[in-house]
């Protein structure tokens with residue numbers, strides 16, 4: 001939900017670019033207000049597919065038991081993080097629309113932002129490895145207990 005919410009926010013950029021509209025690429029989906037609405041729609045659309053998500057998460061060895069609230073929270077956090085990062089990186093993101101301020105633009109340099117994103121990725125990857133290792137250890141312990 002979190003990762004795909006990030007992708008869904010950029011569908012706006014794809015549509016504006018593909019249709020050749022003369023708009024800035026980052027419009028309404030790249031605002032906290034509309035990104036929240038997009039995340040809500042995404043959660044509503046994805047909730048009926050929760051068993052598919054569970055299957056996919058099990059393929060990558062992540063335990064996954066969800067509720068609508070968890071899916072919504074993941075979608076909102078993913079959408080907001082995307083908008084937050086883009087607001088630092090792109091001039092045309094009006095994060096607090098309808099206000100026209102751009103308080104985050106160039107808050108960090110591009111190398112700083114890329115380093116921060118790499119640090120987040122590394123932290124997420126380490127967390128993933130810890131979860132997988134913990135699950136493998138638990139599975140082995142369960143196997144050793146059974147006769």
Ligand SMILES: [Zn+2]
Nearest residue numbers: 009010082086
């Ligand atoms: Zn974006």
